[in-house]
Amino acid sequence: MFPSSFDYVAARSVEEAVAAKAGAGDDARVLAGGQSLIPMMKMRLAAPAQLVDINRVPGLDALERTNGQLRVGALVRHADIARSDLAFGAIASAAPWISDPLVRNLGTLCGSVAHCDPEGDWNSVLLATGADVVARGPSGERTIPITDFVVDFFTNALRDDEMVTEVRIPVPNGRSGGSYQKLERKVGDYATVAVAAHLELGGTGAIARAGVALTAVVPKNTKVTAAENVLVGNHPSTELFEEAAELAAQASEPRDDVRGSAEWKRNVVRVFTRRALTAAAAQAQQG
Amino acid sequence: MTLTQKPSTPPEIGGIGHSVRRHEDDRFIVGQGRYLDDHTLPGMLHMAILRSPLPHARINSIDTSAAAAVDGVVAVVTGELLAQYNLAWMPTLSGDTQAVLATDKVRFQGQEVAAVVATDPYIAEDALELIEVDYEPLPVITSPQQSLAADAVLIRDDKEGQTSNLVYEWEAGDGAATEVAFARADRVVSLETHYPRSHPSPLETCGCLADVNSATGQATIYMTSQAPHAIRTVFAMVAGLPEQNIRIISPDIGGGFGNKVPVYPGYVVATAASLVIGKPVKWVESRSENLISTGFARDYHMKGELALTNDGRILALRVQMLSDQGAFYADAQPTQFRAGLFHVVTGSYDFPAAHVQCRGAYTNKAPGGVAYRCSFRITEASYLIERLVQTAAYELGIDPADIRFKNFIQPDQFPYETPTGFVYDSGDYPTALRSALDAIGYEKLRAEQAAARDEGRFVGIGIAHFTEAVGAGPSKKYDILGLKMIDSAELRVHPTGKAILKLGVRSQGQGHETTFAQIVADELGIPVTDIKVVEGDTDNTPYGLGTYASRSTPVAGAAAAVVSRKIADKARKIAAHLLEAADDDIELQNGVFSVKGTPGRSVTIADVSLAAYTNLPDGMEYGLEDVHYYDPPNLTYPYGSYVVVVDVDPETGVWKARRVVALDDCGVRINPMIVEGQIHGGLTEGFAKSSMQWITFDEEGNCSGSNFMDYLIPTAWETPRFELLETCTPSPHHPIGAKGVGESATVGSPAAYVNAVIDAVAHLGVRNIDMPLLPDRVWSAIQSARATGG
CATH class of the missing domain: 3.30.465.10 (Uridine Diphospho-n-acetylenolpyruvylglucosamine Reductase; domain 3)
Structure with missing residues (x-):
């Protein structure tokens, strides 16, 4: 695993980093943790002309x-x-x-x-x-x-x-809860299916704000607005979460691949959305 | 059989049965191991290999001019160039031929097409990108069924007389007797299943550093090899180099698992390049190269049928197997067995008739069906019979444990000859299974399972009882390319009583430097810390076929014991001389020679060692050293009973192993700690294959498992906890009663995990899910069983 050659700049400030990046145009990449970038370079899937290392920039670790x-x-x-x-x-x-x-x-x-x-x-x-x-x-x-x-x-x-x-x-003011439900094949794997849920409850206990988003089953990480709309204004319940889960499943666009069939992934979106919302509501109701 | 085994030597000698800390670990733990890539020679060049992006294509032309012009590139090697030295093709360990660098066609994605030799590895890699190959794509064959279809494109058009993609046809057992038994049967139960392609994936990839001295013709090749002596002989035959001028040094090896048995094209190209250029040439694979091009394992499509009586007595077994061999038949296995020892598929059961028919087919996939910790395909065999017996239990309505007890070979039947010709040496299967079931609380779990089903929860209990056949092998039946599968040990005891033991096998992490020293310590009473074990250098070790198929302890371990006994015989004579007693009156215990009945008169092994070089009886030859070549009288047959409990999530198909109980009987355990480590590793690999691990290809033949993000190795996080048990039934024919354990758990455990998941959903009518049991496969099986009203 030997990457192509590249220039390396160790920036000492954000200004220096931005200047270096501006100088190299779209051929420059910022290096922070490098956990995706370095493997891609070693596999020669990425070959940036310049790396701008920001690890020595003070203040960015807050x-x-x-x-x-x-x-x-x-x-x-x-x-x-x-x-x-x-x-x-x-x-x-x-x-x-x-x-x-x-x-x-x-x-x-x-x-x-x-x-x-x-x-x-x-x-x-x-x-x-x-x-x-x-x-x-x-x-x-x-x-x-x-x-x-x-x-x-x-x-x-x-x-x-x-x-x-x-x-x-x-950071929500009132009672809130959230959950991330992820199905991975092993530790360190990317998600096969994952669902993020966030709920904020109003004074009456009804849902005041809801966030639902999907990982790995859509071409980009996607907010499921239809599910969020159904949730807001209603009290948490199994039926409500099942309805939202169905909408999330409908919003997903999974594909058949080595991790599993599209049909199964859509089912997991449904199950995980319900579980994520249930966990989020339980947390909100406790707090 | 005994339940426990006690060491006969005190801890300071550290003989058999002591969990001696591994001698080799000190250097590995502090980073002082020396692996292939740690070696550097003056003027050394680096080689990188260009691989085919296409699985099947004709090569119209290769233009290397731009690559050759890169500053720092010393040579660009193609198959056309190698052909001038008659090295474009090489023999495989199964007597087929394999392209070193492709000349006519590429036959799998990742096949070696050209190589660049340069002054540093970055330059070599850059230059690869400048080689232009004009490929003309051909139809791609990705399955053996497709391969054997009448209209299939011929993959091996290089082979004269080859008219189809059939590699071999082979059978074992008695077809006629089996048919008779099936005709008599009350019930026939069948199972079709695929044991998917997997990869041994040692953490250290393969590589070599070839150093051919152009003045002397001496070729010193550092190589990641499990079988350095066999490789030297093959090199002598392939390259026509005089064997005494070839020295293979196999340094510390970071895992092999069978992957480092074959000869790979990179070894040949690097050696040829060093020969022509006159400088040392190093080649080390990347992870992806290792995964896509080197020896895979398994890929067996199997159909098994059991003939049974209504009360669950097995009458006969019929098996048809079709293997996916890839583009070249490069299996490492004994010559006369075309599907390895797969015909041990009758397992642990006593029935009179079996018929096993095997076929292999070429496909456009990587070659080299090596034994990935499977003792020559016994993993596949054990998987099939244990899955089949479980299926029969469901079909006949018998408890899966009971059907095994009903059909087990009984302890008084050993030695037991199976219908396919193996002679099992010893065993007590009912005690093993009973102990494992008791440990896990089998009856209680069955009650829990029933209650859980009422609540919509799925709990499964899986059993596998395996019998292995290892330690190949007796010279009358076992050879590779004509080389008999013997192994050897050379023992030198020095004047101060310290010893060096040299062996023809090669440890890849198994702990030979400790365990083989323990054998000598046990026999001679020399403290284990005073014995150095040397392996892996063909100039400095006696001949042997190498370490794979769990054969090191059964064969080389036996040689170590026998050579120690030869030394003991001579030492006894010297002791008799020193003690002025008759030879027959001398007893050796824990390193002390004493005169029978006169305990006060004694000398130590150290005294005798000094005398061997200073004070001998008249007419005796000086020195205290010997060598022994061991030709095993039979294979050894370790066995075990594994029980796994799983919880299956009916909503997603996700399953988790709640408990894993593994009882192993590998005969006498030389170092119990190392044995347990081997079992832990095998149980982890079994978990991997049953749950997540397989090499995947798309329909176009692209390998989609080319790195560890896509080809999954479980970590400690998801691997279940293991509970180990043991019984000890020594091998009656092995000098120290050991049977070998390196592959037991890899062989036995996959069926236990799979049987557990199937057991969780068997009440719905599910009988089979192919490995790996990915959640979507489990979920789909549940869905379709429910849809059909199961």
């Missing part, structure tokens, strides 16, 4: 709650989130399911988000919780809602001269 948001910096590793008390709901539920311990120790949430692999977990969690992605370019910073950020498989909304510096996830 994981904190401010202004009602959970802020996850570009150098926050999956493992940091998995062991943080600040994580909640679907975030806390998904973190231990990210690949394996080795990948979690090095890989970053922001890197996974920017990679836009439809089998990646974080974008579904962010779609369910309604997060924003913060991007920095030569002309400054902009905030991109996750629904706009995920453009297509392996395609994000960044411009060639931009990099992700942070992800911001709104």
Whole structure:
């Protein structure tokens, strides 16, 4: 496994990193955890002309709650989130399911988000919780809602001269709960099917806000708006969750492959959506 | 049979039965092991191989000019170039031919087409991308059924007289007697199943470092080989090099599992390149190259039928098997058995008639059906009979444990000759199964299963009782390319009483440096820490066929014991001389020679060792060393009873192994800790194959399992916990009563896991789900059984 040759820049600041990236155009890649990028380069599936290493950039490793948001910096590793008390709901539920311990120790949430692999977990969690992605370019910073950020498989909304510096996830005020249900063939595998669910309850106990998103059974991580609409305004119940689960199954577009048949995957979407919503509601009702 | 086994030597000697810490581990743990890729020689060049992207295509032309022009590229090798040295093709271990570098056609995706030799590995890899090959695609055959169809394209048009894709036809047993038994049967139960293609996947991939001295003609080849002596002989035959000028050094090996038995094209090309260029050439496969091109395992399509009485007595077995051999028939197996020892498929049961018919077909897949920890296809055989017996239990309404007890070969029937010609040496199967069932709480679990079904939960209990045939093999029946499957040990005891034991086999992680020292320690009383074990260098070890098919302990281990006894005989004479007693009056125990009836008069093995070089009786030859070539009188037959409990999620088909109880009887255990490690590994591999692991191809013949994200190796996270039990029934013909255990759990466990999942859904009418039992297959089986009203 010998990659093609490439230039390497170790940036000392976000400005330096952005400048280096801008200089190399679409041939540059940001290196944070490298858990997808390096294997792709070694298999020669990716051959960037330049790597911009941001691991020495101070301040990007912040994981904190401010202004009602959970802020996850570009150098926050999956493992940091998995062991943080600040994580909640679907975030806390998904973190231990990210690949394996080795990948979690090095890989970053922001890197996974920017990679836009439809089998990646974080974008579904962010779609369910309604997060924003913060991007920095030569002309400054902009905030991109996750629904706009995920453009297509392996395609994000960044411009060639931009990099992700942070992800911001709104922290609910009232009673809330979330869950990430993932079916993988083994630890370290990508999801065969995964469902993220997020529920916020109003004063009456009815669902005030709902997020449902799918991993690996759609061409890109996808929010199931139809299911969310059915949930909002109603009290949690088995029947309601079964209805939402059916809508999620209908929204999925699985394909037959070595992991299993499309029919079975659609069934798992149905079962996992019901289970994720049930777990999310139980958590919300407890809190 | 005894339930436990006690060491006869004290711990400071560390003979048989002691869980001595592995001698080899010190260097591995501190990173001081030396694997193939750790070796570097002055002026060494690096080789990379261009592989075919297509599974079947004619090669119109290969343009290497751009690659050859890259700075740092020393040579670009093609099949056309090799043909000038008569090296474009080579023989396989099954007597077929295999392309070294393709000249006419490519026959599987990943086949070797050209090679670049360069000053560093990055340059070699870059230059590969510049080689232009003009391929003309041909129809692709991805299954043996398709391969044997009348209109199938001929894959091996290179072979004179080859008119179809049939590789071999072979049978064992008595067809006529079997037909008679089937005609008499109350019931016939059948099962069709596929044991899918898998890959041994050693963590260290294959490779070599070839160093041919152009002045002397001496070829020193460092190679990841489980069988260095056999490889040297094959090299001498292929390349026409004088055998004394070939030295194969097999350094520390990071796992083999059968994958490092064959001769691979890369070895031949690197050696030829070193010969022509006059510099050392290193070639090391990438993970993907290892997975897509080197020896696979299994890929057996099997149909088995049992003739039974209404009360569950087996009368006969009929088996038809079709194997997918890939593009070249490169199985590593004894010559006269075309499907390995698959005909041991009658298993642990006593019935008079069996007929096993085997066929193999060429396909456009990688060649090299090596035994992946399967003792020459016994994994497939054991899987079939244990699945079939379980099916018969359901069809006849008999408990799956009871049908086994009813048909077991009984302890007083050994030695037992099977209808396909094996002579089982020893065993007590009913005690083994009873013990395993008691340990897991079988009756209680059956009650829980019934209650769970009422609540819509699916619990399954799977049983497999396997019998293996290992330690190939007796020279009258067993050879590879004519080389008899004997093995040897050479023991030298030095003047200070320390010893070196040299063997023709090659450890790949099995712990030979410890276990074989323990055999010598047990026989001579030399402390195990004073015995060095040397393997893997053909210039410095006696001849042997190598380590695979669980044969090291049955064959080389026996040689180690016998050579120790030869040394003991001479040592006894020297002791008699030192003690001024008659030879016959000398007893050896724990390294002390004493005179019978006079315990005060004694000398130690160290005293005797010194005397062997300083003070001998008249007429005796100096030295204390000997060699023994062991020709086993029979195979050995380890066995075991495995019971697995699973919980199946009816909504998704996901299943989890709740408990795994494994009772193994491998005869005398030399190092119980190492034996348990082998069993843990095999149970894990059985879990892998039953749950997730297979090499997949699409309809166009593209291999979609070319890395560890797609070809799955279970981790400790999902692997179940194992509960191990043992009985000890020594092999009556092996010098120390050992039977070998390296492959037992890989052979026995897949059926236990699969039987457990089937058992969970058998009440719905499900009888078979092919491995791997992916959740979607389990779910689909449940759905269709429910749809048909099961």
